[in-house]
Amino acid sequence: MPGKESPGRHRAPRAGRKRRDRGHCFGLYALVIGVGGALSNRDWRGRGRSFGLYALVIGLGGTLPSGIVVLLLWTSIQGSPWEGRMTLPLPVRPPLMPKEAPPPSTEEPSPQKDEVPPTRPTPRRNPGHTVDAHSIIQAEDGVAQSGVTFRxxxxxxxxxxxxxIGDGDQLRFDRVDFGAKSKRVLRARVASGAPRGVSGMVRVRLDSPTAKPVGDFSIDRTGGWQAWRTVPANLTSIGGVHTVYLTFESDHPADFVNLNWIRFDKR
Incomplete structure (x- = not known):
């Protein structure tokens, strides 16, 4: 009969169907916007995707209350697309400035693995034989020393x-044969990295460390402890076999010279 519905069929209220249809349309439209934003704008990729999913969930839910519930759950898991827009930026720490390198040291390097212990090395010459004064006499060939180390x-x-080598130090060389008496010149191979203003004297004595010097020469900076230079010094007439002492004097307590070898030539 007119006005009565069949008992086997139940039709949803017209208002509910309209809301559901609008929800579906809104969800699909928002999904298209979200996907488009994700593909076209890198900055809006996450926000567009999230917004599209939110709207799709609302549309598929069919009703606004269920969509809101799902939206809240999704937001708690995925995070809001506007998250971070209201937060203040963190302060930027200024970059650390590199520390200035300390000035190069002018002191002799500290002992390293290549340094010989401060004991007398075994002389390479036979102590029972004489040493030719005109040949190169290595510093380590001395038979005695005071205050000197080797490396x-x-x-x-x-x-x-x-x-x-500093003030008060000395080296001794035994049985140095000068041959016939004549005037001599000493050539010494030296290096100095002493601080500016630090200098000293090297004196040559025969047969005693307190004997009158037969010659001497001064030592100044050569540019470094391994910046070697040959320095000449005129001596008095010398002949025969002698024990040669090199004594070192300075007005400063700092070490002032390294010595590699000496040689006595005729003038």
Whole structure:
């Protein structure tokens, strides 16, 4: 009969169907917007995707209350697309400035693995034989020393050199044969990295460390403890076999010279 519905069929209220249809349309429209934003704008990729999913969930839910519930759940898991827009930026720490390198040290380097212990090295010459004064006499060939240590050298010829030489130190060379008496010139291979203003004297004595010097020469900076230079010094007439002492004097307590070798030539 007119006005009565069949008992086997139940039709949803017209208002509910309209809301559901609008929800579907809104969800699809928002999904298209979200996908388009994700593909076209990198900055809006996450927000567009999230917004499209929210709207699709609302549309498929069919009703506004169920969509809101799902939206809240999704937001709690995925995070809001506007999250972080209301937060204040963190302060930027200024970059750390590199520390200034300390000025280069002018002191002799501290002992390293290549430094010979401060004991007398075994002389390479036979103590029972004389030493030719006109040949190169290595610093480590001395038979006695006071206040001097030895380490391997970077100078031409290699070997060792006497280092850490300062005021009051000395080296002794036995049985140095000068031959016939004549005037001599001493040539000494030296290096100095002493601080500016620090200098000293090297005096040559025969047969006693307190004997009158037969010659001397001064030592100034050469540019570094391995910056080697040959320094000449005129001597008085010398002949025969003698014990040669090199004594070192300075007005400063700091070490002032390294010595690699000496040689006595005729003038």
């Amino acid at each position: 391997y050298t970077s100078d031409t010829g290699g070997g060792q050199h006497a280092t850490r």
